[in-house]
Amino acid sequence: MRRRGPSIADVARLAGVSGQTVSRVANDRPNVDTATRDRVLAAMREVGYRPNSAARALRNGQFRNIGVIVFELSSFGNTRTFNAVGQAATAAGYAITLIPLLDADQGKVTGAFTRLQEQAVDGIIILIEAHQLDEAEIHLPEGLPVVVVDSSAHYDYPIVDTDQAQGARIATEHLLDLGHETVWHLGGPPTSFAATRRRRSWEETLIARGRRVPPLLVGDWSAASGYTVGRQLAADPDVTAVFAANDEMALGLLRALHEQNRKVPTDVSVVGFDDQESAAQFWPPLTTVRQFFSDVGNHAVEALIAELATGEHHHRPVSVPTQLITRASTAPPPNFAG
Amino acid sequence: MRRRGPSIADVARLAGVSGQTVSRVANDRPNVDTATRDRVLAAMREVGYRPNSAARALRNGQFRNIGVIVFELSSFGNTRTFNAVGQAATAAGYAITLIPLLDADQGKVTGAFTRLQEQAVDGIIILIEAHQLDEAEIHLPEGLPVVVVDSSAHYDYPIVDTDQAQGARIATEHLLDLGHETVWHLGGPPTSFAATRRRRSWEETLIARGRRVPPLLVGDWSAASGYTVGRQLAADPDVTAVFAANDEMALGLLRALHEQNRKVPTDVSVVGFDDQESAAQFWPPLTTVRQFFSDVGNHAVEALIAELATGEHHHRPVSVPTQLITRASTAPPPNFAG
DNA sequence: CGCTAGCTTGTTAACGTCAACATGTCTAGA
DNA sequence: TCTAGACATGTTGACGTTAACAAGCTAGCG
Numbered sequence: 038m039r040r041r042g043p044s045i046a047d048v049a050r051l052a053g054v055s056g057q058t059v060s061r062v063a064n065d066r067p068n069v070d071t072a073t074r075d076r077v078l079a080a081m082r083e084v085g086y087r088p089n090s091a092a093r094a095l096r097n098g099q100f101r102n103i104g105v106i107v108f109e110l111s112s113f114g115n116t117r118t119f120n121a122v123g124q125a126a127t128a129a130g131y132a133i134t135l136i137p138l139l140d141a142d143q144g145k146v147t148g149a150f151t152r153l154q155e156q157a158v159d160g161i162i163i164l165i166e167a168h169q170l171d172e173a174e175i176h177l178p179e180g181l182p183v184v185v186v187d188s189s190a191h192y193d194y195p196i197v198d199t200d201q202a203q204g205a206r207i208a209t210e211h212l213l214d215l216g217h218e219t220v221w222h223l224g225g226p227p228t229s230f231a232a233t234r235r236r237r238s239w240e241e242t243l244i245a246r247g248r249r250v251p252p253l254l255v256g257d258w259s260a261a262s263g264y265t266v267g268r269q270l271a272a273d274p275d276v277t278a279v280f281a282a283n284d285e286m287a288l289g290l291l292r293a294l295h296e297q298n299r300k301v302p303t304d305v306s307v308v309g310f311d312d313q314e315s316a317a318q319f320w321p322p323l324t325t326v327r328q329f330f331s332d333v334g335n336h337a338v339e340a341l342i343a344e345l346a347t348g349e350h351h352h353r354p355v356s357v358p359t360q361l362i363t364r365a366s367t368a369p370p371p372n373f374a375g
Numbered sequence: 376m377r378r379r380g381p382s383i384a385d386v387a388r389l390a391g392v393s394g395q396t397v398s399r400v401a402n403d404r405p406n407v408d409t410a411t412r413d414r415v416l417a418a419m420r421e422v423g424y425r426p427n428s429a430a431r432a433l434r435n436g437q438f439r440n441i442g443v444i445v446f447e448l449s450s451f452g453n454t455r456t457f458n459a460v461g462q463a464a465t466a467a468g469y470a471i472t473l474i475p476l477l478d479a480d481q482g483k484v485t486g487a488f489t490r491l492q493e494q495a496v497d498g499i500i501i502l503i504e505a506h507q508l509d510e511a512e513i514h515l516p517e518g519l520p521v522v523v524v525d526s527s528a529h530y531d532y533p534i535v536d537t538d539q540a541q542g543a544r545i546a547t548e549h550l551l552d553l554g555h556e557t558v559w560h561l562g563g564p565p566t567s568f569a570a571t572r573r574r575r576s577w578e579e580t581l582i583a584r585g586r587r588v589p590p591l592l593v594g595d596w597s598a599a600s601g602y603t604v605g606r607q608l609a610a611d612p613d614v615t616a617v618f619a620a621n622d623e624m625a626l627g628l629l630r631a632l633h634e635q636n637r638k639v640p641t642d643v644s645v646v647g648f649d650d651q652e653s654a655a656q657f658w659p660p661l662t663t664v665r666q667f668f669s670d671v672g673n674h675a676v677e678a679l680i681a682e683l684a685t686g687e688h689h690h691r692p693v694s695v696p697t698q699l700i701t702r703a704s705t706a707p708p709p710n711f712a713g
Numbered sequence: 714c715g716c717t718a719g720c721t722t723g724t725t726a727a728c729g730t731c732a733a734c735a736t737g738t739c740t741a742g743a
Numbered sequence: 744t745c746t747a748g749a750c751a752t753g754t755t756g757a758c759g760t761t762a763a764c765a766a767g768c769t770a771g772c773g
Contacts, residue, residue, distance in 0.1 A: 091432035
């Protein structure tokens with residue numbers, strides 16, 4: 038059994054002052070005599086005083102705590118965003134509570150549900166891809182400020198996300214500019230709005246340039262799915278340029294191309310999306326679209342804190358632009374006389 | 376400004392009962408008439424009652440909350456473990472608070488420090504590699520239960536970790552069993568206990584078999600460092616087998632080998648450590664040592680909750696065994712007539 | 714010298730919940 | 744019929760903190 042720690046009253050007794058004075062010192066408030074302050078500080082140290090955040094939260098009506106709902110922390114993007122949100126929130130004086138949506142096979146989607154059913158956070162940041170959010174049927178308590186990190190505009194919450202459309206466009210244009218006739222796309226799962234956005238932008242870019250739109254192939258973000266789909270692409274001699282919807286799938290695609298002896302970039306050029314740390318060490322190093330996750334995290338926290346302060350939310354979505362990182366996996370098409 | 380939500384008193388008024396009865400219903404306690412219970416439940420729904428966790432924590436003296444101190448969430452292992460800890464804690468009815476150690480360059484190592492200086496969690500799980508822990512000089516409040524996920528035995532806390540020694544041994548033995556004369560090691564940073572354990576076990580395994588111990592080369596866990604060090608290894612024709620301390624560095628090593636036209640596994644065999652999802656899609660697919668992160672997470676939470684309950688901690692470290700996953704990156708050495 | 718303004722310090726009450734105790738009602742058995 | 748006991752419900756106070764108010768003291772000024 039844990040026993041309770043020393044409280045303000047203990048410190049006050051030792052320092053010979055009232056509890057209020059201790060509170061003032063603890064919160065660094067003015068109007069406390071220097072000598073008194075020192076005496077209180079010394080007493081705090083002596084008894085090992087630590088403020089009780091529960092009492093504070095109860096008194097002040099706010100928890101200084103942001104809940105982050107996350108479905109899978111294994112995927113690269115979610116993890117990076119989560120980390121960035123953590124950093125930003127900490128810097129802003131907020132703690133982060135992880136609210137994992139337990140796997141359905143674990144039979145307890147209720148994990149997040151029950152946790153949300155009590156007041157413990159001032160606001161929520163959702164890192165789930167929106168379709169999954171539908172499926173999970175999370176009932177968010179009314180009046181709880183929410184920010185969604187995703188590209189869907191379907192929700193009545195402020196949205197922050199990477200500019201998927203811009204990213205997919207520069208990826209596609211890069212390949213076209215190199216001289217490829219058209220660009221194939223290894224898309225993400227249709228349940229993902231981000232994947233949908235990237236696919237649509239790829240398509241629009243091709244159409245805008247008057248190019249043929251090859252049939253769409255989709256994976257599930259995993260490298261394994263990239264490999265499976267990649268084998269089809271590798272078998273088709275028409276394919277000279279592929280834009281993969283993320284780096285992981287690009288990795289699987291590279292493997293499939295190696296296996297079938299199609300040289301990258303001589304025979305086939307590949308572009309990824311994310312710029313995960315290891316992309317520069319793929320074989321060959323991957324040209325890819327860099328996302329700025331820390332910006333996304335910062336904006337999300339900022340938007341939430343603004344909502345916390347004003348009580349009303351802005352519906353202007355925040356879009357964080359991407360950047361093309363050119364590496365060795367892209368080159369002009371074979372027999373190109375450009 | 377956020378206004379407070381409805382409290383037990385509001386529900387009680389509406390249902391025409393006392394607050395205590397509402398409390399009983401909220402906590403699913405017995406000795407409440409079915410009709411009354413239904414009435415209270417209906418009232419709760421009507422006003423949108425959600426229990427105030429701060430008041431509960433204040434009253435009960437415990438927060439049902441576990442703090443996780445983490446240095447970097449970008450590395451594969453930490454992320455996976457964090458996720459596993461989150462799942463396990465949620466299943467056990469505890470919330471998880473992320474306590475990030477802000478980057479030193481952000482000038483605020485105090486992030487975790489200040490957060491820890493208040494009572495907000497019942498216990499702590501540290502995912503930091505122990506040497507970093509020294510540097511950061513986190514002063515953990517006395518009496519706060521702590522579990523460390525690491526391989527150092529230097530700490531006065533319960534330890535849970537993957538069995539690094541066993542993992543490094545099976546990796547090394549696998550290569551020796553294939554017929555390689557000796558095995559080179561691409562080690563992790565010397566600041567990491569996990570890296571130290573893996574290195575030592577690799578060395579001991581070689582010595583036990585009477586093999587020459589090649590000079591140690593180290594990276595910093597990143598794929599980029601694996602590439603840098605890998606170029607030296609690739610340039611040395613003596614090298615026929617390399618055990619990389621993690622998959623990321625193995626990826627960089629593979630790139631270096633490809634660049635210098637040394638065939639894997641024909642000329643050089645490579646083994647990694649972690650079995651991250653994409654390892655099976657490396658070129659060639661990587662033989663590696665699989666870690667069971669969810670087991671580590673479960674054990675860590677279990678150990679902490681046990682400590683919470685009994686108030687005393689067990690010093691028996693928990694070691695989670697690994698498993699060798701054999702893929703295409705390993706084969707007998709060139710000209711092997713075994 | 715009297716009065717005000719400003720600073721330091723203290724007192725009280727309330728935030729929402731629930732254990733402990735108190736009270737009231739009903740049933741079963743003597 | 745009376746009583747013990749089980750069950751349903753209510754009352755009180757305390758967890759630790761801090762806003763709001765109150766009170767005491769000192770310095771400055773007319």
